Amino acid sequence: xxxxxxxxxxxxxxxxxxxxxxxxxxxxxxxxxxxxxxxxxxxxxxxxxxxxxxxxxxxxxxxxxxxxxxxxxxxxxxxxxxxxxxxxxxxxxxxxxxxxxxxxxxxxxxxxxxxxxxxxxxxxxxxxxxxxxxxxxxxxxxxxxxxxxxxxxxxxxxxxxxxxxxxxxxxxxxxxxxxxxxxxxxxxxxxxxxxxxxxxxxxxxxxxxxxxxxxxxxxxxxxxxxxxxxxxxxxxxxxxxxxxxxxxxxxxxxxxxxxxxxxxxxxxxxxxxxxxxxxxxxxxxxxxxxxx
Amino acid sequence: xxxxxxxxxxxxxxxxxxxxxxxxxxxxxxxxxxxxxxxxxxxxxxxxxxxxxxxxxxxxxxxxxxxxxxxxxxxxxxxxxxxxxxxxxxxxxxxxxxxxxxxxxxxxxxxxxxxxxxxxxxxxxxxxxxxxxxxxxxxxxxxxxxxxxxxxxxxxxxxxxxxxxxxxxxxxxxxxxxxxxxxxxxxxxxxxxxxxxxxxxxxxxxxxxxxxxxxxxxxxxxxxxxxxxxxxxxxxxxxxxxxxxxxxxxxxxxxxxxxxxxxxxxxxxxxxxxxxxxxxxxxxxxxxxxxxxxxxxxxxxxxxxxxxxxxxxxxxxxxxxxxxxxxxxxxxxxxxxxxxxxxxxxxxxxxxxxxxxxxxxxxxxxxxxxxxxxxxxxxxxxxxxxxxxxxxxxxxxxxxxxxxxxxxxxxxxxxxxxxxxx
Numbered sequence: 001x002x003x004x005x006x007x008x009x010x011x012x013x014x015x016x017x018x019x020x021x022x023x024x025x026x027x028x029x030x031x032x033x034x035x036x037x038x039x040x041x042x043x044x045x046x047x048x049x050x051x052x053x054x055x056x057x058x059x060x061x062x063x064x065x066x067x068x069x070x071x072x073x074x075x076x077x078x079x080x081x082x083x084x085x086x087x088x089x090x091x092x093x094x095x096x097x098x099x100x101x102x103x104x105x106x107x108x109x110x111x112x113x114x115x116x117x118x119x120x121x122x123x124x125x126x127x128x129x130x131x132x133x134x135x136x137x138x139x140x141x142x143x144x145x146x147x148x149x150x151x152x153x154x155x156x157x158x159x160x161x162x163x164x165x166x167x168x169x170x171x172x173x174x175x176x177x178x179x180x181x182x183x184x185x186x187x188x189x190x191x192x193x194x195x196x197x198x199x200x201x202x203x204x205x206x207x208x209x210x211x212x213x214x215x216x217x218x219x220x221x222x223x224x225x226x227x228x229x230x231x232x233x234x235x236x237x238x239x240x241x242x243x244x245x246x247x248x249x250x251x252x253x254x255x256x257x258x259x260x261x262x263x264x265x266x267x268x269x270x271x272x273x274x275x276x277x278x279x280x281x282x283x284x285x286x287x288x289x290x291x292x
Numbered sequence: 293x294x295x296x297x298x299x300x301x302x303x304x305x306x307x308x309x310x311x312x313x314x315x316x317x318x319x320x321x322x323x324x325x326x327x328x329x330x331x332x333x334x335x336x337x338x339x340x341x342x343x344x345x346x347x348x349x350x351x352x353x354x355x356x357x358x359x360x361x362x363x364x365x366x367x368x369x370x371x372x373x374x375x376x377x378x379x380x381x382x383x384x385x386x387x388x389x390x391x392x393x394x395x396x397x398x399x400x401x402x403x404x405x406x407x408x409x410x411x412x413x414x415x416x417x418x419x420x421x422x423x424x425x426x427x428x429x430x431x432x433x434x435x436x437x438x439x440x441x442x443x444x445x446x447x448x449x450x451x452x453x454x455x456x457x458x459x460x461x462x463x464x465x466x467x468x469x470x471x472x473x474x475x476x477x478x479x480x481x482x483x484x485x486x487x488x489x490x491x492x493x494x495x496x497x498x499x500x501x502x503x504x505x506x507x508x509x510x511x512x513x514x515x516x517x518x519x520x521x522x523x524x525x526x527x528x529x530x531x532x533x534x535x536x537x538x539x540x541x542x543x544x545x546x547x548x549x550x551x552x553x554x555x556x557x558x559x560x561x562x563x564x565x566x567x568x569x570x571x572x573x574x575x576x577x578x579x580x581x582x583x584x585x586x587x588x589x590x591x592x593x594x595x596x597x598x599x600x601x602x603x604x605x606x607x608x609x610x611x612x613x614x615x616x617x618x619x620x621x622x623x624x625x626x627x628x629x630x631x632x633x634x635x636x637x638x639x640x641x642x643x644x645x646x647x648x649x650x651x652x653x654x655x656x657x658x659x660x661x662x663x664x665x666x667x668x669x670x671x672x673x674x675x676x677x678x679x680x681x682x683x684x685x686x687x688x689x690x691x692x693x694x695x696x697x698x699x700x701x702x703x704x705x706x707x708x709x710x711x712x713x714x
Contacts, residue, residue, distance in 0.1 A: 028318035028469030031437035035365045036394035046391040053384035054377060121375035124342055125432060128369050129392045131341050131358040291343040 043130060043139035051143055056112050061147075064105035065155050071098035072159030076166040091172040092183035093254035095159045099152070099191060100247055103219060106148050106191055110198030111211040113144050118206040127292045134284055137203060141280065144199050149192035157184045179255065186269060187253040193272045194219075194246065200279040204286055219246045244271070293318055293471055294339060294440065298348035301334050301495075308334040309495040311348070316473045316490070318439070321466045323486030323503070324475035325584060327592045331495035332475045333371070336444050339473075340369055352440055364393040368433035369442040373425040373449075378418030382409055382428055385417060389432055403431040422449030430458070440471040447481055459485050479581035491584070493591025503580060510583040515556055517563075518548040518572035526568045533566040534559065548572065 051057050075094040114137075117123040130136050160183055164175065175183065198215045205211040222245035229238040242248060243262025252268050263271060294316040301309040309331040316322045326332050337343040339350050341357035352360060352367055360366055376385050386400045404410045407427040412420070417428055426449055433441055443462075447455045462485050466472045476482050482489070482503075489506050491499040499506055517534075519527045531541050531549060539554035551559060556575055563570050 028471070029439045031365065031439075033365075033395065033399060033437050035362055038362050038392070038394050042392055042394050046388045049384060049388040049391055050377075050380070053381060053388070054379045056379070116377060120377045121372055122377045123375075124337075124371055125375045125389065126392070127342055128340050128367075128371070129364045129389045129432075131360065131363050289344075291337075 040135055040139060043135045044143060047139040047143040060105040060109040061151055064102045067102040068098040068155040069159055073162060076163040080166050080170060089172055090175055090179055090254055091163050091167040092160045092175055094163050095156055096251055096254050099187060103191060103194060106195035107198040107215045108212055110144060110195035111202035111208055113140055113199050115202035115206060115208040115211050119208055124292055133287045137284060137287055141196055141199060145192050145196045148195040149188055152188040152191045153184060156188050160184055182253045190250060190269055190272055193276050197276045197279055200283040203283040223247060294352050294473060296350040299338060299345050299350055300347045301338060302346045307495055312497055314490050314497060314500050316471055318471040319466060319469050320487040321462050321472045321474060321485050322488045322490060323482045324473060324490050326492040327588050329593045330493050333444060336371060336442055362393055364436040366438050367440045368436050368438040370429040370433040370446055371444050373429040376417050379416055381414050382417050383413040386431060386435060390435055393436055395436060403434050407431040423451055423454055426450055441465055443474045445476055447478060479584055483580040493588050498587055507578055507580055507583045510587045513577050514550050514552045515559055516548050516572060516574045516576055517551055517559060520569055520571055521547060529566050530563055530568045533562050537562055
């Protein structure tokens with residue numbers, strides 16, 4: 001329909017004229033605002049605005065920093081003031097406990113990034129504003145991963161440096177470059193990936209409380225279950241559960257693993273990367289096919 | 293332009309929308325009506341690509357929504373004013389949506405001013421009232437300055453000033469050549485705003501026609517006749533005289549009579565012949581609300597009943613009368629019957645007069661081309677002298693009364709689709 005049609009009762013004669021107009025051509029109204037071609041960058045900017053404009057981000061990351069730095073410093077001071085000799089241990093390993101607890105915050109933030117949109121109904125607004133659902137998921141994943149990694153790296157590095165200097169004269173050996181890298185960048189990547197996995201689980205489950213429970217269970221359950229496997233016939237399963245439990249995988253980055261076999265070196269990172277990639281594929285496929 | 297073809301949506305074994313086909317044209321406000329649970333919101337979600345149809349397609353300007361390049365710049369929607377993250381400030385919410393489609397940030401401040409929320413732009417939307425939330429939703433719909441706009445219940449919770457504003461906004465948007473598709477339950481609002489109506493019930497199309505056609509096709513105009521209150525026997529007398537002459541008489545709550553099927557002069561003549569004085573004889577045009585109620589009464593899923601408080605009532609003192617139920621819309625035959633042309637098929641779009649009434653003299657009873665309002669081509673039936681050969685209206689069309697709505701529903705729903713979808 002090329003002519004401007006004032007609102008009036010439809011005359012039957014108008015119908016053929018309008019039906020003849022091919023679909024796809026709009027000439028009724030054109031906006032003076034230039035229309036740009038959207039891409040992932042737009043979605044990234046949008047997700048960055050979203051994640052920084054809600055209080056749950058400040059809360060979870062605030063508590064995370066408090067836990068990592070606070071527990072790290074306490075552990076450092078406690079070990080320093082006690083007379084025990086560290087006998088050549090890696091001083092960075094004291095950062096492990098803070099990060100283990102801090103994980104919960106990152107998991108919560110990851111889940112909330114996606115699941116809270118379903119809880120509030122915001123997802124319908126988002127998906128209307130960007131019908132390319134995969135782009136929204138990718139943008140969320142990138143923005144969250146970058147934020148989680150940067151914050152974890154800053155907190156972990158700060159704690160590591162403090163502890164290294166605190167314990168310098170107390171029998172702890174000087175960590176090698178490789179150990180520094182694993183104890184800061186490596187473990188931060190691992191924590192951020194765990195958060196990303198939570199984000200994807202949140203997208204699959206679409207329920208904040210449910211997804212957070214699942215993720216915390218995934219962190220704790222293998223260790224707890226392994227603890228109660230007394231029968232010798234289950235010794236092997238018990239060993240595997242121990243070695244591949246998330247706390248043990250994290251401790252591998254400090255080379256103070258609970259067991260000697262199982263993953264070592266950078267292995268936990270590759271395991272987590274594989275699991276997260278699989279979860280991303282699942283979340284993406286579900287997002288494309290399900291109703292919002 | 294929005295075009296739906298054979299749209300069907302099933303959730304498990306429940307069919308929300310069944311074989312819905314319609315078109316929404318640019319340049320006018322199209323109202324989308326239907327009882328609660330009739331599938332309006334599901335249809336809107338399918339238009340926006342949020343829900344995938346079980347079968348059928350819906351396109352906007354020829355594209356499915358999810359294939360539209362930069363969709364928010366072509367289609368703006370207010371689906372649910374609550375579909376925001378309550379912890380985010382109004383401006384941040386709109387900014388994140390603007391960034392998603394590459395809209396400059398100053399447009400955000402612009403739409404905030406348009407909807408009147410500039411003073412609370414930095415406040416979290418959790419604390420917003422229903423009306424403020426609605427304004428925020430409208431702001432989000434207007435953000436992309438789109439050609440096609442969808443609003444689901446836009447005036448929910450708005451104050452009178454806000455309702456007037458929305459009404460004028462819809463009309464202004466349509467006058468600019470945009471496609472405006474609005475669902476609402478407020479019939480008075482729709483009568484003022486919409487030019488065209490799409491009515492669905494139980495997920496199926498009931499009507500797709502202009503507002504004036506809709507009213508005249510679904511509810512005949514009636515005359516209100518009042519006899520002196522002091523002499524009830526006059527009322528009975530007139531009532532039987534009018535019924536004998538082929539009129540359809542319904543008593544009203546306050547003692548007046550609602551007469552259909554007879555023009556005003558004829559009623560006056562009959563009253564004179566029966567020697568009955570009249571206190572009132574006035575023409576009434578059916579409202580959109582009445583027409584809508586009449587059409588959808590068979591398709592209502594959630595109907596309220598009288599609160600009986602069974603077993604909770606104090607026993608009535610001896611001699612006391614239980615309160616009489618107020619006569620009203622639940623009463624059989626309350627709604628004015630449709631014009632005779634649509635007698636057999638009340639829910640289909642008007643067609644040229646045909647069949648047994650094709651030769652009836654003068655399209656005085658709201659023939660398709662003649663809306664209820666008096667116009668040159670179709671004189672007001674009550675103003676014209678009665679043609680003698682008039683077909684009897686009332687006996688031919690007993691109104692689809694609702695003592696058992698479920699049982700009566702499939703029959704009037706759509707004669708071409710006897711299979712009830714649910």
